[in-house]
Amino acid sequence: MADGIALLCMLYPESAPKQERCLGLLRTNAREYYRQPSAKCTTWSYFQPLKPGKQPVIGGLEIYTSKAALQAQVNDTIYFQPYHETVKRESLYSKPEELVAWYQTDGFVARGKGSKEGEGVLISTTRMECKDRRKVIDVLQGFVTWVEENEPGVLTYAIFTRPKAANEVLLFVRYVDGKALRAHAEAPEHVEVVKALTAQQKSNTTQMWKEVRDSFVSNTEGGNGVQSKL
Known part of the structure; x- marks a missing residue:
């Protein structure tokens, strides 16, 4: 992509x-x-x-x-x-x-057919203003594989950047439910990532959302993807 x-x-x-x-x-x-x-x-x-x-x-x-x-x-x-x-x-x-x-820089948008899906998909959008964007991306890229391999309740973990804002990073995360969100936030690996990110950020803003019924996320053109059941 x-x-x-x-x-x-x-x-x-x-x-x-x-x-x-x-x-x-x-x-x-x-x-x-x-x-x-x-x-x-x-x-x-x-x-x-x-x-x-x-x-x-x-x-x-x-x-x-x-x-x-x-x-x-x-x-x-x-x-x-x-x-x-x-x-x-x-x-x-x-x-x-x-x-x-x-523009997507790294991470995964959907896990595919074997994805775990729940009744209420939660979403977090985190917009970061970085002191050093390259270092922030490096920290997040190092965490992507761990999330994908160890947190099936995290359906999406995608990192975005844009040329018109050289110091900004957008992190878009979808969780199967509140339990998955809490498990992610409390994981020692995540706590360490937050510490590393904080040292490289000027500010960050996180908003929490609930996905609309009939939304979908898919890595395949035209695919039904992973759908919310809200």
């Missing part, structure tokens, strides 16, 4: 009912468009805050095989453009959506 591009999306529905309207439209897209091989979308995961605030928000991560694949999605007249036309016509958003492009 050297040429792949990831979009971290933040959508701001105007109200709770309009948030449900947006989610309904997004679920249709996930089922009927993004799982087609022609979409060239290897990841589609949408999520809501674990602890909702006053302002409704929907987060999302989409990964495409190339910038051309992303542009093809933007040009789609069956799902993508009608979605935005509906948003405008029904005034679904309180403010414009935020889209930030990232």
Whole structure:
């Protein structure tokens, strides 16, 4: 996926009912468009805050095989453009959506057919501002294999960077449930990684989310991938 591009999306529905309207439209897209091989979308995961605030928000991560694949999605007249036309016509958003492009540097997005799956997939997004980004990436890369081999409850552990923010790293993690999240956080290996990262960071912000039903994550073009059952 050297040429792949990831979009971290933040959508701001105007109200709770309009948030449900947006989610309904997004679920249709996930089922009927993004799982087609022609979409060239290897990841589609949408999520809501674990602890909702006053302002409704929907987060999302989409990964495409190339910038051309992303542009093809933007040009789609069956799902993508009608979605935005509906948003405008029904005034679904309180403010414009935020889209930030990232590129996967290391880690795994999905484990494949043998994945453990639960009733409530949790997600953490951690955005780090680094003193030395290379050292932060080295620490995380050294931890990826251990997570993949020892924590089946961690469904995704993916590291992203972007050229326009030379000191930033995004860590995107999906957990099968709260038990898996706690086990990961309390593992001695993770505690050591946090210590090493802290020494190389200026700041970091972590947000917790719950994956939306019918979201999916897959390493195979058009595959159903690992699906939430929320």
